[in-house]
Amino acid sequence: EVQLLESGGGLVQPGGSLRLSCAASGFTFSSYAMSWVRQVPGKGLEWVSAINGGGDSTYYADSVKGRFTISRDNSKNTLYLQMNSLRSEDTAVYYCAKSKYNPGYVNLDYWGQGTLVSVSS
Amino acid sequence: QSALTQPRSVSGSPGQSVTISCTGSSSDVGTYVSWYQQRPGKAPKLMIYDVTKRPSGVPDRFSASRSGNTASLTISGLQAEDEADYYCSSYAGSYSSVVFGGGTEVTVL
Numbered sequence: 447e448v449q450l451l452e453s454g455g456g457l458v459q460p461g462g463s464l465r466l467s468c469a470a471s472g473f474t475f476s477s478y479a480m481s482w483v484r485q486v487p488g489k490g491l492e493w494v495s496a497i498n499g500g501g502d503s504t505y506y507a508d509s510v511k512g513r514f515t516i517s518r519d520n521s522k523n524t525l526y527l528q529m530n531s532l533r534s535e536d537t538a539v540y541y542c543a544k545s546k547y548n549p550g551y552v553n554l555d556y557w558g559q560g561t562l563v564s565v566s567s
Numbered sequence: 568q569s570a571l572t573q574p575r576s577v578s579g580s581p582g583q584s585v586t587i588s589c590t591g592s593s594s595d596v597g598t599y600v601s602w603y604q605q606r607p608g609k610a611p612k613l614m615i616y617d618v619t620k621r622p623s624g625v626p627d628r629f630s631a632s633r634s635g636n637t638a639s640l641t642i643s644g645l646q647a648e649d650e651a652d653y654y655c656s657s658y659a660g661s662y663s664s665v666v667f668g669g670g671t672e673v674t675v676l
Contacts, residue, residue: 481665483611483667490570490654490667490668490669490670491603491605491611491654491656491667491670492667493656493664493665493666493667496665505663505664505665507664541610541611543611546613546616549662550599551658551662551665552599552600552601552616552656552657552658552665553599553601553613553616553617554601554603554611554613554656555613555616555622556613557610557611557612558610559610560610
């Protein structure tokens with residue numbers, strides 16, 4: 447059974463940093479692209495970033511480019527999102543999601559339960 | 568990275584059909600369109616991928632198509648359990664960026 451478990455969310459001040467993790471199990475992690483998608487409570491989904499299975503190709507939304515870094519450790523079956531220079535508008539639930547293909551970042555067939563990031567002073 | 572345009576809400580009675588549209592630029596809505604269902608407090612669930620394909624376990628009441636710049640999701644034989652938010656998604660002009668629609672709330676009357 448595919449499982450994705452996010453962790454690392456919490457309250458952080460504007461300008462601060464946070465690293466999210468997503469522990470994956472139930473599939474061959476290195477064979478699939480992975481993504482981060484966020485959602486402001488009560489609002490729609492926003493794609494944040496994606497990475498291919500090997501970890502050598504990464505993509506970012508304009509809203510986070512230069513501030514967030516996606517990475518993965520295939521030996522630990524874990525996806526990461528390093529978030530720096532956080533802003534109030536980054537407040538959201540962050541989901542990690544598995545792609546159906548590699549590469550391929552649109553068809554996200556499994557999602558974690560999400561972790562809440564709150565940016566506030 | 569403009570969002571895809573979806574109606575904010577659609578509704579129908581049990582047994583009826585509803586269709587949700589998803590409109591983007593010619594470079595957005597291409598070969599790779601997916602649809603997600605999200606119930607309150609839950610993570611999104613993939614309902615359609617590659618424009619028209621259903622993952623195993625998704626009822627065949629859910630179908631999808633694309634015409635030009637518009638993709639569509641149709642729910643036939645509407646059931647109470649179909650009440651949720653639905654999002655479309657596609658690449659945004661290139662294969663290096665992804666965009667979601669604003670979401671459509673489906674209400675079963």
